[in-house]
Amino acid sequence: MKPSSLRGAWNTTAALLILVLLLFPVYWMLNTALQPDTSTAATDWFPTTLSLSNFEAALSSQGKSLLTSLTVALGSVVVCLALAAPAAYGLAQFGLKGGQTIVFTTLITQMVPGIVIANALYSAYAELGLVNSYLGLILADASLGLPFSIVLLRAFMVAIPGEVIEAALVDGANRFTAFIRIVLPMSRNALITAGLFTFLFAWSDFMFALTLNTTDDVKPITLGIYQFVGAHVSDWGAVMATAVLSAVPAAILLVVAQKYIAAGIAGGSVK
Amino acid sequence: MSTAPSSATATARAAALAPKPTSLRGRRSVLRRLFVLPALVYMALFFGYPLVRNVLMSFQHYTPKTYFTGEAPFNGLDNWRAVFSDELFAHSLWHTAVFTIGSLAGQFTLGLALAVFFSRRFRLSGTIRAVLLLPWLVPMVVSAVVWRRILDQDHGILNSALQALGLTDSGVPWLSSPSVALLSAILVNIWIGIPFNMVILYGGLQEIPRELYEAASLDGASPWRTFRSITLPLLRPVVTVVLVLGFMSTVKILDLILALTSGGPADSTQTLGTVTYQLSFLQLDFGQGAVVGNVLILISAVFAVLYLRANRADFGTGK
Numbered sequence: 001m002k003p004s005s006l007r008g009a010w011n012t013t014a015a016l017l018i019l020v021l022l023l024f025p026v027y028w029m030l031n032t033a034l035q036p037d038t039s040t041a042a043t044d045w046f047p048t049t050l051s052l053s054n055f056e057a058a059l060s061s062q063g064k065s066l067l068t069s070l071t072v073a074l075g076s077v078v079v080c081l082a083l084a085a086p087a088a089y090g091l092a093q094f095g096l097k098g099g100q101t102i103v104f105t106t107l108i109t110q111m112v113p114g115i116v117i118a119n120a121l122y123s124a125y126a127e128l129g130l131v132n133s134y135l136g137l138i139l140a141d142a143s144l145g146l147p148f149s150i151v152l153l154r155a156f157m158v159a160i161p162g163e164v165i166e167a168a169l170v171d172g173a174n175r176f177t178a179f180i181r182i183v184l185p186m187s188r189n190a191l192i193t194a195g196l197f198t199f200l201f202a203w204s205d206f207m208f209a210l211t212l213n214t215t216d217d218v219k220p221i222t223l224g225i226y227q228f229v230g231a232h233v234s235d236w237g238a239v240m241a242t243a244v245l246s247a248v249p250a251a252i253l254l255v256v257a258q259k260y261i262a263a264g265i266a267g268g269s270v271k
Numbered sequence: 272m273s274t275a276p277s278s279a280t281a282t283a284r285a286a287a288l289a290p291k292p293t294s295l296r297g298r299r300s301v302l303r304r305l306f307v308l309p310a311l312v313y314m315a316l317f318f319g320y321p322l323v324r325n326v327l328m329s330f331q332h333y334t335p336k337t338y339f340t341g342e343a344p345f346n347g348l349d350n351w352r353a354v355f356s357d358e359l360f361a362h363s364l365w366h367t368a369v370f371t372i373g374s375l376a377g378q379f380t381l382g383l384a385l386a387v388f389f390s391r392r393f394r395l396s397g398t399i400r401a402v403l404l405l406p407w408l409v410p411m412v413v414s415a416v417v418w419r420r421i422l423d424q425d426h427g428i429l430n431s432a433l434q435a436l437g438l439t440d441s442g443v444p445w446l447s448s449p450s451v452a453l454l455s456a457i458l459v460n461i462w463i464g465i466p467f468n469m470v471i472l473y474g475g476l477q478e479i480p481r482e483l484y485e486a487a488s489l490d491g492a493s494p495w496r497t498f499r500s501i502t503l504p505l506l507r508p509v510v511t512v513v514l515v516l517g518f519m520s521t522v523k524i525l526d527l528i529l530a531l532t533s534g535g536p537a538d539s540t541q542t543l544g545t546v547t548y549q550l551s552f553l554q555l556d557f558g559q560g561a562v563v564g565n566v567l568i569l570i571s572a573v574f575a576v577l578y579l580r581a582n583r584a585d586f587g588t589g590k
Contacts, residue, residue: 008394009394011388011391012393012394012395012396014388015388015389015393015396015399016395016399018385018399018403019399019403022403022406022462023402023403023405023406025406025414025418025421025462026405026406026409026417028420028421029417032420043426043428084310086305086306086310087306087307087310087311089306090303090304090306090307091307094303096303096304096307102307102311104579106314108579109314111519111571111574111578112321112322112568113522113564113567113568113571114523114525115525115544115547115548115564116321116325116547116565116567116568117318117321119325119328119551119557119561120321120324120328120561121317121321122551122552123328124320124324139317140317142313142317143317143318146313146317147314175306204409204410204411204412206412206525206526206529206530207525207526210529210548211548222410222413222526229416229530236420239420240420243413246409246410246413247405247410250405250408250410251405251408253408254401254402254404254405254408258401261408
């Protein structure tokens, strides 16, 4: 047993080295954000004098953008799941004519470059008065998660035994109440996974935020930090503090919802 | 336990399938379609319409005034001629090719190496593997901004470290030299893409039956031989999916480049994505922007076919 446990220790050491190497930029972001004065001189390797002043600066200039991102991302999750869940159920359980074609089309939509969508959407939004609106950005960001959510939820709902639903129908429920009372609760895990990913996609969206807004009315954090570093950066500490704040949802999800993320990566990309 | 419920459901199914008045059947079929309809309408509006509109726009003359007057007259092939005769288009096409191939080669090789390494399952392997995902979950613009600071020629930590090690005197102009900036962008994108490649390939590796490896080791096959003769061939479907998905997301790159270099210096990091953005949203020439967008669609379409072929087996079993 001894040689194998020694090899295990070597592997763990090597893995930790890889971790340090690959996560260095994340460390550097935190390190810069925690140092009091990073305006001109080179940054220290370690934050020897901790300071939260950068975070105060970040919150006062970008706090509104964080709220905007939260609103838009949550809105996108609602829109996306409201569209994807019934569609996935229909595609999984009804054997609709043309169902195959619809799944096929859903797969293809994932291939459409976002900048192409933005290019045409801007014209339409300008005509409809949706430029610089929460609704406009929420609807556009929902497109980032919809194909993924449909494919993921459908794969899950195919596995729900038809008998369970039919039993409910015999008990007098119609298709819609059966969907609400039985299918949705049974699909809870898949719904959480789809919702989490849609949230992350919308939170990370930069392109729609950049192209569908011409004023500062609806400015998510990704656009905020981009403009923050725009022409000339003098206060890197505050920029990095903003970066840390905008990475918080990803970090929380990684800790709290790890199994859903693993499920989503496996189900959404390979299947 | 198993027979009673199934006979009960059989009865239930028979009852549910019993003949019903035709009008009710018709109504039910409409109701069923209503489940799928909203998503279909949405996809038509947010994927179908932009595709069609983009083709139309590429034959229209847009100016900064268009959004006041609403006039964008058709101008034949003028936009196409203008774009194709501009050197920037050819350059951006080349940059896109180099960026995509370089990024995918790096992401895939390192992702595969890590996937194989983490398959050894040692203490903390699962936790470390999970934490490595972080760079992929952070918004790309944010990563790019952090890297911009790290790669800064005078104040960046990378040059400070290289100088301390005596590897460079004056510091590498990572983002400020036209001959280095594209390489820097590729390196950053490789860093962003490693976790995704690692996770998918790791998943694929777990599907390979362990017995095959045991048999190979009994036959005295070397690790490299085992990797080439067992791992790679059985991993092929997953490899295809990873590469095609990677291609789709890399070829249209925009966020990373804008935040890292804004396409500069001297247009040395302009890609099809950034040129589309520039033409449409900075010069407000949506017609010419649409031309470059259409080229992007065309390239993506070719690879969409590849993707669907790779997915065919899985796709065929679905209903």
